[in-house]
Amino acid sequence: xxxxxxxxxxxxxxxxxxxxxxxxxxxxxxxxxxxxxxxxxxxxxxxxxxxxxxxxxxxxxxxxxxxxxxxxxxxxxxxxxxxxxxxxxxxxxxxxxxxxxxxxxxxxxxxxxxxxxxxxxxxxxxxxxxxxxxxxxxxxxxxxxxxxxxxxxxxxxxxxxxxxxxxxxxxxxxxxxxxxxxxxxxxxxxxxxxxxxxxxxxxxxxxxxxxxxxxxxxxxxxxxxxxxxxxxxxxxxxxxxxxxxxxxxxx
Amino acid sequence: xxxxxxxxxxxxxxxxxxxxxxxxxxxxxxxxxxxxxxxxxxxxxxxxxxxxxxxxxxxxxxxxxxxxxxxxxxxxxxxxxxxxxxxxxxxxxxxxxxxxxxxxxxxxxxxxxxxxxxxxxxxxxxxxxxxxxxxxxxxxxxxxxxxxxxxxxxxxxxxxxxxxxxxxxxxxxxxxxxxxxxxxxxxxxxxxxxxxxxxxxxxxxxxxxxxxxxxxxxxxxxxxxxxxxxxxxxxxxxxxxxxxxxxxxxxxxxxxxxxxxxxxxxxxxxxxxxxxxxxxxxxxxxxxxxxxxxxxxxxxxxxxxxxxxxxxxxxxxxx
Numbered sequence: 001x002x003x004x005x006x007x008x009x010x011x012x013x014x015x016x017x018x019x020x021x022x023x024x025x026x027x028x029x030x031x032x033x034x035x036x037x038x039x040x041x042x043x044x045x046x047x048x049x050x051x052x053x054x055x056x057x058x059x060x061x062x063x064x065x066x067x068x069x070x071x072x073x074x075x076x077x078x079x080x081x082x083x084x085x086x087x088x089x090x091x092x093x094x095x096x097x098x099x100x101x102x103x104x105x106x107x108x109x110x111x112x113x114x115x116x117x118x119x120x121x122x123x124x125x126x127x128x129x130x131x132x133x134x135x136x137x138x139x140x141x142x143x144x145x146x147x148x149x150x151x152x153x154x155x156x157x158x159x160x161x162x163x164x165x166x167x168x169x170x171x172x173x174x175x176x177x178x179x180x181x182x183x184x185x186x187x188x189x190x191x192x193x194x195x196x197x198x199x200x201x202x203x204x205x206x207x208x209x210x211x212x213x214x215x216x217x218x219x220x221x222x223x224x225x226x227x228x229x230x231x232x233x234x235x236x237x238x239x240x241x242x243x244x245x246x247x248x249x250x251x
Numbered sequence: 252x253x254x255x256x257x258x259x260x261x262x263x264x265x266x267x268x269x270x271x272x273x274x275x276x277x278x279x280x281x282x283x284x285x286x287x288x289x290x291x292x293x294x295x296x297x298x299x300x301x302x303x304x305x306x307x308x309x310x311x312x313x314x315x316x317x318x319x320x321x322x323x324x325x326x327x328x329x330x331x332x333x334x335x336x337x338x339x340x341x342x343x344x345x346x347x348x349x350x351x352x353x354x355x356x357x358x359x360x361x362x363x364x365x366x367x368x369x370x371x372x373x374x375x376x377x378x379x380x381x382x383x384x385x386x387x388x389x390x391x392x393x394x395x396x397x398x399x400x401x402x403x404x405x406x407x408x409x410x411x412x413x414x415x416x417x418x419x420x421x422x423x424x425x426x427x428x429x430x431x432x433x434x435x436x437x438x439x440x441x442x443x444x445x446x447x448x449x450x451x452x453x454x455x456x457x458x459x460x461x462x463x464x465x466x467x468x469x470x471x472x473x474x475x476x477x478x479x480x481x482x483x484x485x486x487x488x489x490x491x492x493x494x495x496x497x498x499x500x501x502x503x504x505x506x507x508x509x510x511x512x513x514x515x516x517x518x519x520x521x522x523x524x525x526x527x528x529x530x531x532x533x534x535x536x537x538x539x540x541x542x543x544x545x546x547x548x549x550x551x552x553x554x555x556x557x558x559x560x561x562x563x564x565x566x567x568x569x570x
Binding site: 003077088198209 | 315318321322325327329330332335394463467468472474475478482484
């Protein structure tokens with residue numbers, strides 16, 4: 001059913017720390033690795049060794065430059081399904097293949113009933129859904145529903161593959177609906193936020209902003225430039241000798 | 252948005268089919284033309300044929316067309332499902348009306364009570380289906396070019412307008428010249444033109460839904476620019492939602508739409524009303540040819556011009 005549950009028992013989701021993400025793409029590849037061998041058909045790639053390779057991936061990491069000049073910084077930005085509370089991707093689905101689970105809030109696509117009309121991907125503002133050109137159905141992050149409840153796996157592996165793979169601990173998994181959970185505390189402490197809150201989709205996943213830069217970061221840059229300036233004006237006899245040698249050799 | 256030919260053909264062909272069906276059923280309801288088997292076969296055949304060809308074409312857009320029947324189930328929330336349900340439901344009154352009108356023994360032009368009843372339902376079904384098609388697009392909050400109240404109205408009027416031009420041509424082929432019908436056609440074309448002008452005024456006035464700063468939540472740190480793309484080649488999201496068309500082409504294509512989809516068909520229709528028999532037939536034919544090209548350009552542009560908000564993650568400053 002594409003009608004949304006009035007309330008979900010849990011709000012399972014991810015908390016992504018933009019301060020510690022280094023953009024290594026480990027979460028991207030581990031996501032692809034797990035889900036291409038998961039419960040459904042493989043996540044296909046098109047023309048993988050040709051001139052225009054592309055394929056279905058459920059997690060992408062962008063890199064943005066934020067701010068100007070000396071104050072600018074690079075922010076690596078992982079982007080996957082946010083498992084929204086009010087997602088239009090579910091309600092627009094004509095077949096009921098897209099649904100939101102009442103028990104944990106995970107948004108899923110049933111690959112056996114999806115007709116591949118792609119309307120859900122049009123309804124998602126976050127670009128979370130990717131069409132599988134080979135299988136002809138829509139794919140999306142499952143929050144590794146086949147890992148998190150899987151008793152065949154050791155307990156430490158019962159978390160989404162992307163969270164397990166992250167080498168810097170920038171991804172956290174848990175119940176964001178429970179105010180006492182570790183992820184909720186983290187969100188409260190670090191002032192986690194929603195993406196595009198004005199869209200009204202009420203995303204479950206939260207993002208933690210980069211921490212403010214320490215004072216003196218800019219000063220370090222000034223020291224560097226001073227050093228380089230000083231080396232241009234010869235000081236000691238040795239410096240002058242090298243400057244003379246440089247001049248002669250540069251002729 | 253990527254303009255898929257299957258969807259362009261579906262919306263334009265089915266639109267004209269439902270428009271023609273509406274005018275045909277109106278004529279039967281009010282007895283505007285005599286009952287004639289050949290005329291009935293051609294007109295109902297054309298209207299229902301266009302609708303069916305469009306619907307088949309739309310399934311070409313699907314990844315798994317063999318599962319298309321599943322799309323009738325979620326009419327409670329999905330406009331696409333509602334459209335599918337209404338499209339199939341409309342076949343019932345229109346099919347029965349066609350059978351009755353074409354094969355009935357009784358001579359004379361007036362419809363019997365049963366046919367009038369079916370006509371009303373065929374008209375209602377056609378108009379509601381067109382409205383549902385428009386709402387598939389208008390209900391998407393992610394695309395400011397589509398998320399407008401005028402969009403479903405345009406789908407209804409453009410369907411009626413193209414159907415009227417086609418029907419007018421068929422009437423003339425059968426020597427059933429009717430200035431009343433031509434006037435209806437002219438009024439629909441003029442209304443369509445006005446609606447398209449208002450639509451583009453709305454589009455140009457619509458503020459972007461989001462910015463790169465808002466979408467990443469990093470605006471408090473400064474301007475957000477794409478530094479490194481997330482993948483080397485375009486992915487599905489960029490192929491489907493990242494379709495871009497240069498601003499100068501948009502303005503040219505808008506003018507072309509005004510001329511081909513509205514201006515020239517209107518001129519042809521006025522020629523039909525004012526001219527003698529030969530000029531009149533030429534006028535309907537001219538209107539038909541120009542609107543066929545014009546409505547294709549209009550629909551292509553409807554998709555190509557539409558910007559999806561997701562592009563703010565892919566380097567667009569705002570969308």
